[in-house]
Amino acid sequence: MKDIYKYMDKKLIVRRSFLILLDILVMNFASLCAIVTRFDFRIAGVPLEYSEAVIRYAPLYTAITIVIFFIFRLYHSLWRYASIEEMTNVIYACTITALFNYIGMKLFNIHVPRSFYPLNLLFLICFVSGSRFFYRTLRMMNNRYRMDKQKHIMIIGAGEAASAIIKEITTSKYLDGKIVCAIDDNKSKIGSYIQGVKIVGSRYDIKSSVEKYTVTDIIIAIPSSSKKELKPILDICKETNCSLKILPGMYQIINNQISVSKLRNVEIEDLIGRDIIELDTESIMNYVSNKVVMVTGGGGSIGSELCRQIVKHKPKQLIIVDIYENNAYDIQQELINLYPELDLVVLIASVRNTNRMEYIFKAYRPELVYHAAAHKHVPLMEVSPNEAIKNNVFGTLKLVKASDKYGVKKFVQISTDKAVNPTNIMGASKRICEMIIQTYNNRSNTEFVAVRFGNVLGSNGSVIPLFKKQILQGGPVTVTHPDIIRYFMTIPEAVSLVLQAGAFAKGGEIFVLDMGEPVRIAELANNLIRLSGFTPGRDIAIEYIGLRPGEKLFEELLLDEEGLQDTANKMIHIGKPIPLDEEKFLQDLEELYMEVICESDNIKEIVHQIVPTYIEKSEI
Known part of the structure; x- marks a missing residue:
């Protein structure tokens, strides 16, 4: 570290010495220019007595000037930060210098024309x-040249947010980029300027403007727009192969938080085009606050997010149960760091272990x-x-029985759209879980409900992490079928639904989310490749590998027999039991249990008898 400081000191001394030498040349050249200017710019016309006087006084003039410049700290400032304040100091220092030199010349009886003094000061x-x-x-010109060779930024939006972003990028010496144009759908703004940047057209001019201005980066600064409104713009932008960034939300403007640091990359979630579910946080607070809450699978994608959102509503105690110790450890450390006052219990256990579940419910009495x-x-x-049957069906059954026995108030089962007309054993097992919930709700004081939703973006084992990994490896990105479609939601949305269901629950319901339009997986793959900065088919190939065992082209959210009943949240509905x-059904479960512990080869046939809507894909 001392060596670094020594190096910095040497560098400063060299820089300051160079500046002093430059000033010596400059101040004497200023004197020469002043005397030459007095005699009509003719060196030969300068009387010898005047030129000798200036040369004779030069050493003293130089010494006085350097001392005054030091007093005004002209050798302590950094050139790159030269400003109006620096300019003011220069004027003061030069004026004082001129005054002292006038006095000095009079004292030493050195005669020069009277016009020499103001001309010398001016030069x-x-x-x-x-x-x-x-x-x-020179530095600014170099930066502009460098920026011309690097980032050319287009701003979409011409409001307050865009103005703040443009101003920061334009004035900051740390941000490597130049705003070359702006886009806004307001026709009255087209052709005008915002912070010196021309608004060149509407969304329909994005592609042509990208080519015209060689745009490399696009910033979307329309925080007041919903995801549904932004999707058509994002669809155009992703075709340009530019890097995309977006300003998160309207609250940034309200809180005066508009800055480049708030920009984030456009994610695949933005392209789905559905607004985030709005939570009735007060109702959730009422039934979670000061309660003992248990989350099974608490280290998984959904379970860990459940824990994160539950702790915000101040439970009396949070019990995390998971069979995977690494996942459990990660969420434990996260919550301990964020909520040191939280009463947190993390237990390693399998929901298939009857005695272990019995002990946990008896010891902790979750509500x-x-x-x-x-x-x-x-x-x-x-x-x-x-x-699948041991874990999903009988793990659920054991938890349901323990909940009934130890007086749990609400039990929320995480289900899936794959439980509807299932073509795979996982979906069929989840449908049986829904039937268990329905049955025990009619036999218990516990309110048993199920929450059914589609695919979760970014969850462990989901398609997005797989695509991202394949893209990092250079492709190909594997899609099962060009026509396969799925409903999607984010992990926080899925958890929001689960929490809201608990607030709405009266017992026996299957809650279903209005998930908007289904998304074609092939389009999802294309979008993700483009958002990663590549061109599908050219940089990263998409390969269709065929439907996997148990997979179908589209998922459903309701059985034919189920109708929809609205809730207070317009995006959450209830399927009729x-x-x-x-x-x-209970008798069938006993028979299924005997078959499954004997490792029967006929499990799928037995499951079909319990869930008549379950048909293996090969039979379709």
């Missing part, structure tokens, strides 16, 4: 200030249970159907 100010700002000018522990990978469960012979 001295110009040359000294010019030397100070010359470096800054709310969110059951997110499950095997969910469709192809893997197809080749291990017994494990399908009539069920509960006694026969």
Whole structure:
């Protein structure tokens, strides 16, 4: 470290010495220019007595000037930060210098024309200030040249947010880029300027403007627009192969937080075009606050997000149950760091272990249970159907019985759209779980409900992380079928639905989210490739590999027999329970249990008898 400081000191001494030498040349050149100017710019016309007088006085003039310049700290400033304040100091220093030199010349009886003094002051100010700002000018020209070769930025939006972003990028010396044009759909703004940047057209001019101005980066600064309104613009932008960034939300303007640091990359979630679910946080607070809450599978994608959102509503105690110790450890450390006052219990346990579940419920007496522990990978469960039934069906059954026995108030089962007309054992197992919830709700004081939703963006094992990994490896990106479609939601949305369901629950409901339009997986792959800065088919190939075992082209959210009932949240609906012979169902479960522990090869056939809507894909 001492060596670094020594190096910096040496560098400063060299820089200051060079500046002093430059000033010596500048101040004497200013004197020469002053005397030559007095005699009509003719060196030969300068009387010898005047030129000798100036030369004879030069050493003293130089010494006085350097001392005064030191007093005014002209050798302590950095050229790159030269400003109006610097300019003011230069003027003051040069004026004082001229005054002292006038007195000095009179004292030493050195005669020069009277016009020499104001001319000398004028040239001295110009040359000294010019030397100070010359470096800054060169630096700005260099930056512009470098920016011309690098980032050319287009701003979409011409409001307050865009103005703030343009101003910051334009004035900052740390941001490597130049705003070359702006886009706005307001026709009255087209052709005008915002912070010196021309508004060149509407969204329909984005592609042509990208080519015309060689745009490399696009910033979307329309925080007041919903995701649905932004999607058509994003669809155009992603075709340009430019890097995309977006300003998150309207609250940034309200809180005066508009800055480049708030920009984020455009994610695949932005291209789905559906607004985030709005939560009734007050109702959630009322039933979570000061309660003992248990989350099974609490280290997984859904379970860990459940924990993050639950702790915001101040539970009395949070119990995380997970069989995977690494996942459990990660969420434990995260919550401990963020909420040191939280009463947190993390338990390693399997929901399939009856005695372990019995002990946990008896010891901790949870009032709310969110059951997110499950095997969910469709192809893997197809080749291990017994494990899917053991974990999903009988793990759920054991938790339901323990909840009933130990007086749990609400039990929320995480279900899936794959439970509707299932073509795979995972979906069928989840449908049985819904039937267990329906049956025990009619036999218990506990309110049992299920929450059914589609695919979750970014969850473990989901398609997005797989695509990203394949893109990093250079492709190909594998899609099962060009026509396969899925409903999607973000992890926070899925968890919001689960929490809201708990608030709405009266018992026996299957809550269904209005997930908007389904998304074609091939389009999702294309979008992700483009957002990663590549061109599909040219840089990264898309390969169709065929539907996997148990997979179907589209998922449904409701069985034919189920109708929809609205809730206070317009995006959450309730599917009516399908009539069920509960006694026969419980008997079928006992028979299924005996078969599954014997590792029967006929599990799928037995499951079909319990879930008539379950038909293997090969039979379709």
